[in-house]
Amino acid sequence: MLRPKAQAIDLGGKPDLKDPDLYMREEHHEVFRKLRAEDPVYWNPEADSSGFWAVTRYDDIEAISKNPKLFSSAKNNGGHRIFNENDIDGNDTDASMISMDPPEHAGYRRMVTPGFVPRRISNMEERIRARVTRLLDDLPKTGEAEFISAVAAALPIEVLAELFGVPESDGPKLFEWSNATVGEDDPELRVSDEYMQQCIVEMAGYAAGLWQQRLEQPGEDLISMLAHSKVGGEAMTFPTYIGTFILLVVAGNETTRNSISGGLLALSENPEERRKLLDDPSLIPSAVQEIVRWVSPVLHMRRTATEDTELHGQKIKKGDKIVMWYASANRDEEKWDDPYRFDVTRYVSPETATQLGFGAGQHFCLGSRLAELQLRILFEELLTRFPDIHVSGPIRRLRSNFIYGIKEMPVRYTPEA
Ligand code: HEM
Structure with missing residues (x-):
């Protein structure tokens, strides 16, 4: 079965957080503001499933993320998406670490962690800067461009190709598959169910080819790491590898892309904040955190209660979705x-909370350092070379309740001499 489309439901004036159009219309912040104040653990019925508890306050989300015993991510309990992952089968993928609980989760996360340790990530800085420089060199001399295809989508996909040790020319395929994987509710991306199925089959076939090749000829890349590492003396199973491959393609790509585009949009709408970065580029690391807070490119993650419990007076039953x-x-x-x-200076204060865009607890984003590095370098170079770059027309958003994305964003800038 393919990922189900989100079916909106009429809740008689109450919000349906599953409705992808809520995010397309950018109405979600007002809805969340009311829920935090009036109904912080809100029961959201579903047209095609059991309904879910929507948790909207920071402290609750942090506490739930840090309590995997009570709030499970495991695929056999439903997984990390609102739809039940265990209802979807037949595509030869098994759970990846994001849909596992401790202690199993730790072993699989450990297999991939060496690919993301600080030393390895900082070693990528020079190559990422060279990629950014090339992408910016290629911006049209007309002073007008479509920023998503030219920069925001291109950079993370090239970086992912490097992590996987595959040629950059494979980037467009990875891009297409990633879009199809998270685009179940966007008619432009889910062209048809057959097309979705074909993307999954192609991606799994591609991943299988790489696995075989790296078993025979290991390299320094992430795929070799997956093919050769062991959990408790056992190699990763092939279906888990396929699940992990898909996780990395989507997680490494959609999120960073939409932080880059959402970041430039925020700077366009807040010229005084851009001015601060132009005057003092040492603020860019703080700006990167603010961009991830502001955009929150991953709108939500889901857990499932493993026992009856209570939160703000709401009785949550074992098996309920949160x-x-x-x-x-x-x-x-x-x-x-x-x-x-x-506010690009927000994180200069040591008292500032950690933004939750990368999650918290066991599943805290494994690629956060890599994402931060790409964002920092991109904005350093972009603002140095095109200080006046700004969004110049209407943007087109991704239709999704999961990824807060931008598909098209026209920009204007003074071309370099
Ligand atoms: C701004 C960019 C990014 C954002 C906002 C983001 C967000 C997140 C969030 C919210 C989670 C937590 C999942 C949960 O608690 O259930 C997560 C996990 C994860 N992310 Fe990211 N991510 C980003 C970039 C990346 C990149 C660049 C990669 C890799 C190339 C990556 C790989 C992962 C992986 C493997 C996990 C699962 C970790 C686990 O289950 O232990 N992410 N990410």
């Missing part, structure tokens, strides 16, 4: 001063 809305936690007025202000 959906943690990071986009809401990152605007929680209990946690942030002036949460609706985009």
